[in-house]
Amino acid sequence: MAKTLFEKIWDSHVVTTLPDGTSLIYIDRHLIHEVTSAQAFEGLRLSGRKVRRPNLTFATMDHNVPTDDRMNIKDPISKAQVDALSKNCRDFGVTLYDLNSERQGVVHIIGPELGLTVPGTTIVCGDSHTSTHGAFGTFALGIGTSEVEHVLATQTLPQTKPKTFRVEFTGKLAPTVTAKDMILKLIGLIGTAGGTGYVLEYCGEAVRALTMEARMTMCNMSIEAGARAGLIAPDQTTFDYIANGGAGRPFAPKGKAFEEAVVRWKALATDPGAKFDRELTIDASKIAPQVTWGTSPGMVIDVDAPVPDPSNVPGYTRLDAEKALEYMGLKPGVPLTEVKIDTIFIGSCTNGRIEDLRVAASYLKGRKVAKGLRTLIVPGSQAVLRQAEAEGLDKIFKEAGCDWRQSGCSMCLAMNPDQLSVGERCASTSNRNFEGRQGKGGRTHLVSPAMAAAAAIEGRFVDIRKWK
């Protein structure tokens, strides 16, 4: 019978199907960070359990990490959480890429870098943006702390089989339009719960044309559509990314093992005629640069569109839209290109990879950021930082007046010192524009790195399709 990519991965990971209809799924990689793991390790201690497969479990510290003076965590509660991870990894024999490691970074950035993320596997992490890894044709999902403990103890996870949702992007993207705009467009169309209960498979000409890093951006925000996971079938782009990392990807297969793996990986693609539970086609050539105007990622419009009337926002009640406009300090009918910005954040597991920084640098080269604007540029990992500095991107950023930082989650969620203040308006390449996400009272507009860089120069949003 014809199977989807998802069904192939699922079927090869079912350990057993339980009497209640759920399945016990085997987990190939368990990624860990400091925020959602402490209580899970404590649970193991209390019940006298061990980590079943420490060799499949990998940890880093990212959420609490300061991006300036990174070795000096001033907040004692943050410090205690980071220290707890170090101790837990030591006690339970888990590999940790800590602040002294040259491989430290945002957990979803370092997984692919290390070659931990390969097609046809299952990956979990106590973090909703685990969906990022789906870019490799990997069933990757975010889990809660109880489930983290479950995977530590058993290397399995009880799961109800999700439904499948095929999203095809036909045609070619316009120049300057990116994977970030594609995923924001999709979320605008189906809403932040439109994917709930589904695994999304992205396909079509515009998806095939994306680089691995762009595919990661796309899969990263699958959770913002409510989906359990996002998937893209592996192809030559995927194989090249894994192979070209060389020694930089110590956990990826090499030589003969790699050749054999490619044969298996090629067989993962959805079979012709396989059935999906839901399907949607989007013409990629018509997608404009996207900007969110509200407090939910589905509150998104084309950059050249005015802020909407709250009574006419698809998928949101008038009350919800009014609350969002009030919080954001915006009036209906105002073009977004007239909205003044205070801060720019370029980074995060969504857009903190080297290609994102190259794009931002291409806009900022030889220019200056607008007067009074704060511009944080935060590489997603130490590897991204080194690569950017080797290419001289850091100099371009500094000469433009940007603040070049160390690797971490930074202002994406403001668990560290990088935060917005009340009323501060930010063009951010991150993934969530929830109230208070980047700091209490902060106002977040989600955009691509290109849009953020152009906004840094002008101090307001610009339609980069027409911009000089």
Place this chain on the structure above:
Amino acid sequence: MKPINQHTGILAPLKRSNVDTDQIIPKQFLKSIARTGFGPSLFFDWRYLADGRTPDPAFELNRPEFKGASVLVTGNNFGCGSSREHAVWAVEQDGYRVIIAPWVDQGGARIPGFADIFKNNCSKNGVLTIELSGSDVEKIFAAVAAKPGVQASVDLAAQKLTVHSSPEISFRFDISPAVKDRLIGGLDDIGTTLKHEASVTAFESKHNTQIA
């Protein structure tokens, strides 16, 4: 985990859609490495004035009629956003055992009332999530508006919710058999899975994890 089968408590209304986990518990409270103490931080940014201590009288759940409430009725897509189980710990530790949210229809596809990871986390912490149609949830909101402080009862075994308005209104709800068993039994998932140890070991012996 605390089992739940029969439960009666005050209904509290939070008439907002897409309540995300950053609103349920803001990030500054995720730094704790304990499993307790999250209750007072529930809905922190909405619940307190700027001083972070004084209850905001404008926030609906701060009305005296809802003091001690244990059944929350809210809008679609409750718990969207991050995987933080702290959100469920905050809900449970602030006294809520049941959350009711509406599913909505989107061009023939049913959009669930709760975000996936949040709902899953609830099932690991003895919090029952009930999904009803939008019109049924509207009836509950109306009952609370007519009589703030009205109580509701849940009979999980019978999959029945009753709002003790006058007249009483009752709803049958669907729930996955796995979640129902776990909540009624207060079962520990890990203990259940470890009974399948032999299957896991057999699976591992032939499975390629593709790690170099």
